[in-house]
Amino acid sequence: MRTTPLLKSDTLSELIRGEVLIKAESLQITGAFKFRGAFYRLLNLTDCQKVQGVIAYSSGNFAAGLSAAGQLLDIPVKLVMPHDAPKSKIHNARHYGAEVILCHGKEPSREEAASDFARKIAHDHGAVLLHPFDDNEIIIGQASVALELQEQLAMTGKTCDHILCPVGGGSLVAGSSLVFDSSTQVWAVEVDGYQGMGISLEKGRRSRAKGHVLCDCDALLSLEPGIANLDIVLQTGVRGITVNAQQAHDAVRLSFHEMNLVLEPSGAVAIAAIMKNPALFENKTVVAIGSGGNVDAEKYASILQAT
Amino acid sequence: MRTTPLLKSDTLSELIRGEVLIKAESLQITGAFKFRGAFYRLLNLTDCQKVQGVIAYSSGNFAAGLSAAGQLLDIPVKLVMPHDAPKSKIHNARHYGAEVILCHGKEPSREEAASDFARKIAHDHGAVLLHPFDDNEIIIGQASVALELQEQLAMTGKTCDHILCPVGGGSLVAGSSLVFDSSTQVWAVEVDGYQGMGISLEKGRRSRAKGHVLCDCDALLSLEPGIANLDIVLQTGVRGITVNAQQAHDAVRLSFHEMNLVLEPSGAVAIAAIMKNPALFENKTVVAIGSGGNVDAEKYASILQAT
Numbered sequence: 001m002r003t004t005p006l007l008k009s010d011t012l013s014e015l016i017r018g019e020v021l022i023k024a025e026s027l028q029i030t031g032a033f034k035f036r037g038a039f040y041r042l043l044n045l046t047d048c049q050k051v052q053g054v055i056a057y058s059s060g061n062f063a064a065g066l067s068a069a070g071q072l073l074d075i076p077v078k079l080v081m082p083h084d085a086p087k088s089k090i091h092n093a094r095h096y097g098a099e100v101i102l103c104h105g106k107e108p109s110r111e112e113a114a115s116d117f118a119r120k121i122a123h124d125h126g127a128v129l130l131h132p133f134d135d136n137e138i139i140i141g142q143a144s145v146a147l148e149l150q151e152q153l154a155m156t157g158k159t160c161d162h163i164l165c166p167v168g169g170g171s172l173v174a175g176s177s178l179v180f181d182s183s184t185q186v187w188a189v190e191v192d193g194y195q196g197m198g199i200s201l202e203k204g205r206r207s208r209a210k211g212h213v214l215c216d217c218d219a220l221l222s223l224e225p226g227i228a229n230l231d232i233v234l235q236t237g238v239r240g241i242t243v244n245a246q247q248a249h250d251a252v253r254l255s256f257h258e259m260n261l262v263l264e265p266s267g268a269v270a271i272a273a274i275m276k277n278p279a280l281f282e283n284k285t286v287v288a289i290g291s292g293g294n295v296d297a298e299k300y301a302s303i304l305q306a307t
Numbered sequence: 308m309r310t311t312p313l314l315k316s317d318t319l320s321e322l323i324r325g326e327v328l329i330k331a332e333s334l335q336i337t338g339a340f341k342f343r344g345a346f347y348r349l350l351n352l353t354d355c356q357k358v359q360g361v362i363a364y365s366s367g368n369f370a371a372g373l374s375a376a377g378q379l380l381d382i383p384v385k386l387v388m389p390h391d392a393p394k395s396k397i398h399n400a401r402h403y404g405a406e407v408i409l410c411h412g413k414e415p416s417r418e419e420a421a422s423d424f425a426r427k428i429a430h431d432h433g434a435v436l437l438h439p440f441d442d443n444e445i446i447i448g449q450a451s452v453a454l455e456l457q458e459q460l461a462m463t464g465k466t467c468d469h470i471l472c473p474v475g476g477g478s479l480v481a482g483s484s485l486v487f488d489s490s491t492q493v494w495a496v497e498v499d500g501y502q503g504m505g506i507s508l509e510k511g512r513r514s515r516a517k518g519h520v521l522c523d524c525d526a527l528l529s530l531e532p533g534i535a536n537l538d539i540v541l542q543t544g545v546r547g548i549t550v551n552a553q554q555a556h557d558a559v560r561l562s563f564h565e566m567n568l569v570l571e572p573s574g575a576v577a578i579a580a581i582m583k584n585p586a587l588f589e590n591k592t593v594v595a596i597g598s599g600g601n602v603d604a605e606k607y608a609s610i611l612q613a614t
Contacts, residue, residue: 304604
C-alpha cells in the first residue's frame with residue numbers, strides 16, 4: 001500500500017474561509033483507492049482459498065486493483081470483463097497477471113450478464129467469487145484511507161470537520177464512516193441521476209436511482225448502494241450530496257491547475273461538491289478524497305481545453 | 308514543506324530490469340522543488356534582513372516558491388519579472404503576496420536587464436538580493452529533497468545506486484550530491500543545447516553551452532551553471548547526461564499514463580534520461596526527480612495528444 005499525500009488547496013480554502021485538504025488516492029498503486037480493499041480482501045483469504053484463487057466482475061478500477069494485489073500476493077485472479085471494455089483496461093489487468101475472460105452477454109444488462117458468468121465460473125472452477133464493493137472485508141480495506149488520513153491530520157494537530165467521499169457502490173464512504181466519530185460529518189458524493197445512496201439514506205432503505213443521465217463519471221454509475229455499505233452508513237449518520245458531470249469537470253481542471261493532480265471525473269466529485277456548496281463548509285477543516293486518476297489522455301485533454 | 312511521494316514506475320523498472328522510483332516534487336508547495344530552497348534561504352535571514360525583505364529576479368518556479376515562502380514566514384518579497392512573462396506566473400506571485408515589478412529592459416538580454424534592475428532596487432531600498440540558484444543556502448535547501456528521499460528509502464530497507472536530477476543552474480543536483488556518498492552516482496540531466504553543467508564537468512571549469520535550440524523545457528535554459536553549484540559538483544563526482552525536448556515529452560506522457568502524475572517538460576527530463584539510456588541503469592535501483600509540474604493546460608493537452 002502506498003501512503004498517499006494530503007495536499008492543501010489554497011483556492012478552496014479561501015472559498016470556504018477554512019481549510020480544504022485533498023487526499024490524493026489517484027497516486028495509490030493502480031491509480032485508485034480500489035487497490036486497498038482488494039489487497040485487504042486477498043490478505044484475509046484462507047490458505048486454501050489463496051491457492052484456489054479469486055474471480056470477479058469489473059471493468060473499472062477494481063479490476064486493476066485486484067489484479068495488482070493478486071500479483072503482489074501471488075494469488076491467481078480471474079476477471080470477467082465485457083468484450084467491449086476499453087482495451088487499456090483489459091491490457092492493464094493482463095499486465096498485472098490476471099486471467100481475463102471476455103463476456104459477450106447483454107441480458108438483462110451487460111453488468112448482470114457478466115456477473116452471472118463470473119458466478120458460473122466460480123462454481124465450476126472452485127474460485128472465490130468477489131464482489132467489487134458489497135463485501136465487509138473490502139469495506140474495511142477501504143477504511144485504511146481514513147485511518148491513514150487520521151494519522152496525517154494528527155501529525156499536524158488537526159481534526160477534520162467534514163470528509164467527502166465519491167460514491168459508486170459505497171465501500172469507501174462506508175469504511176470511512178466507521179473510522180471517524182460523530183464530530184466529523186461524512187458525506188456520500190454522487191453524480192446526478194445515480195444517487196442511489198442518497199435516496200436510500202433519505203428513505204432509510206435500499207432504493208434505486210433512475211440512471212439514464214449522460215455522464216462520464218464511469219466509476220460512479222451504480223444505481224443502488226451495496227447492501228453491506230448501506231447497513232453501515234445508515235448507522236453512522238452519513239449524508240448524501242450530488243454534483244453533475246460539468247461540475248466534476250470543473251473540479252478536474254482546478255486539481256490540474258492548482259495542484260498538478262490528475263483526477264478522473266469520478267475521482268473529482270468530492271472537490272466539486274465543495275465548489276458547489278461552499279456555505280455548507282464555511283470556516284471548517286474539510287477533506288475531499290480524490291479517489292482515482294485513471295482517465296484516457298484524449299478525454300483528459302478535452303476536459304482541460306474546455307472552459 | 309511537504310513530504311512528496313516516491314512512486315514506483317513498473318514500466319521503467321521492467322525496462323532496466325531493476326527498480327525505478329520517481330520523487331514527485333511536482334506535488335511540492337507551488338508545484339516544484341524550488342519552494343524548498345527559497346524557504347530555507349528565508350529562514351536563515353537575520354532578524355534585520357527579515358524586516359527589510361528580499362528581492363529576486365525570476366519568471367519561473369523560483370518566483371512562486373519564493374513568494375509562497377515569504378507569505379508563510381511573513382517576510383516581504385519583491386520580484387522583478389519580465390513584462391511579457393506569462394500572466395499566470397505574475398498572477399501566482401501576486402496571489403502569494405509578492406510585490407511584482409515588471410521590467411521592460413532587453414539589453415544585453417531580457418534576463419540580464421531584469422537582474423540588473425533587481426540589483427538596483429536592492430541597493431536603493433535595502434532589500435536582500437537573492438539569486439535563484441547560485442547561493443549556498445539555497446543549495447542546502449534543495450538538498451532536503453535528497454535527505455527526505457534517503458529517509459523514504461531507509462524505511463523500506465533500500466539504497467539507491469543512481470539519482471538523476473534535472474539541471475538548469477544546478478542547485479538541486481549540487482544539493483543532492485552533498486547528501487549521497489560515493490556508492491550513489493548522481494547525474495545532472497540537461498536538455499540538448501543547454502548542457503552548460505555537462506560541458507563544465509567535462510572541462511573541469513565553468514563553460515557556456517551554445518543555446519539557440521528551440522525547446523519548451525523553460526526551466527532548464529541556463530547556458531552555464533551557478534558558480535557555487537559547479538564548485539560542489541566538481542568535487543562530488545556528478546556526471547552529465549542530456550535529452551532532447553521530444554524525449555522529455557515522451558516522459559511527460561509516460562508519467563501521465565502510468566502514474567497519474569503531471570510533470571512539465573523540464574520536470575520530466577530525469578525520467579527521459581532513463582528511457583533513453585536503459586543500459587546505463589541495468590539491474591539497479593534508480594531515483595529520478597520529477598522536479599516540477601507547472602505547465603499550461605493548452606501545452607499539456609497538446610503533449611498528451613501528440614504521439
